[in-house]
Amino acid sequence: MTHLVLAPMEGLVDWRVRQLLSATGGFDLCVTEFIRVSQNLFPAHVFHRYCPELLNGGKTLSGVPVLVQLMGHDPELMGENAVVAVELGAPGIDINFGCPSKTVNKREAGASLLKCPENLYEIVSAVRRAVPGHIPVSAKVRLGYSDKEMFLDIARAVEAGGAQHLTVHARTKMEGYKPPAHWEYLARIREAISIGMTGNGEIWDVADYQKCRDISGCDSFMIGRGAIAAPDLANRIKAFEGGSHLPKESWADVLSMLLAYCDLMASDGASENHQAGRIKQWMALIRKSHTQGEACFDEIKRIRAIDELRAKLRHDMALPENQRTSDLIAAE
Structure with missing residues (x-):
């Protein structure tokens, strides 16, 4: 069965958007905007600001789980903040290795860490050690920084660090959000790792979803801008998979x-x-x-x-x- 995730788009998908889109149906999981971990162990109110769903059992009002996403380069500090999030009720921790923002990348965070897969391994390992074993740890990556030469090394580093799941945005940092998304690389990554995997990038409608599914072989997909452009997209994808056609919302x-x-x-x-x-x-x-x-x-x-x-x-x-x-x- 197809699994759909609402993407954590910084400055766009806040808790309000998560509440509205999860209530329409179709989404199985949400992820918060990244919480930037640089020097501090954050108090509870910071986590509640980014993820007020923590006060509702880590779920939206319609019952969709919400992972807390952290972004930073200090493995131990990332682990310590992950512990706080879990103690506050986060059902899982996601790690951002994909943000292409120039500001973020100048500070050794986000996609800049893709230049050295060892960085990913160290951070994932630290978070995995820090939180209880029953709490899933996942990571979101891109195919590389300036090129795709290390795309398999990147995926394997996340798996080796102990993550249970990997989301791959099928472009490099330098490609940003410019089409196309290279879905064929998703198939190669999926074959190279044994953990669960979610494909991401350029899914704007049901036809895009079908093409991405057929090319990548994935059964889990993260939708970002496409879900904002068409708030009912997740529902229409689920209907398509069920063998029916759901008209576009009015x-x-x-x-x-x-x-x-x-x-x-x-x-x-x-x-x-x-x-x-x-x-x-x-x-x-x-x-x-x-x-x-x-x-x-x-x-x-x-x-x-x-x-x-x-x-x-x-x-x-x-x-x-x-x-x-x-x-x-x-x-x-």
Whole structure:
């Protein structure tokens, strides 16, 4: 059975997005945005800020487990922080070796560690030793830093360190998020290791999922930007695997989710600027899967007042679906 994971996209998939997307169905697991471990052993409130699901048994409100993701280069400090996360209720620890951010990589973290697979081994080993044996430890990697020459060494180092699972973003750090994703490498890694593996990269729709599955041979997939662009994608993939076709969610449903996101941000004390910025960020990706998204984004991108932005979303949501389509065609 296909296993789907919601990707931990820093600055985009916060606990609110995890709550909304996990509630739609389809996802089996979530992972937090990375917690950057550099010099300190973090207190509980830091973990709760990144993962308030710890106060709910380590699960979203709809019952989907949430792994706490750590990122850093100091093996012992990583292990010590992993212990705190587990004591607070984390159902598992994930280690980030894939972040391509220039700022992160300048500080010897994220994908920069891929240059030396021994780094991965040391960090995974330290975390594995630190947390109880029944707590799963996993890691997310890329195919390499500037090239793919060590892609098998990278995967084997994670396995040798004691991780139970490996997620592979099928690009190098230098390739960033530029298409294509090299799914053929996933098949070679899967054959070279004995632990569980999740494929990641460029899954935007059900057809992409099918191609990635067929090429990689994986049965577990992490979806990031594709799930933001099409919030019902996980559900449609599961339906496809079950032999049925699930129609794409309506534009009104998409707008309803964005309004619910506003409500969650407001209830958590987020500023109006933050709320508006996040909605625009989400809509920018929704354009890839919903034709109405382009016109809507063009209208909201200059709006700063959150009440005005909410009013625009509510107005569009109240329009008949055919009228929205007609307006879009007329605008073009």
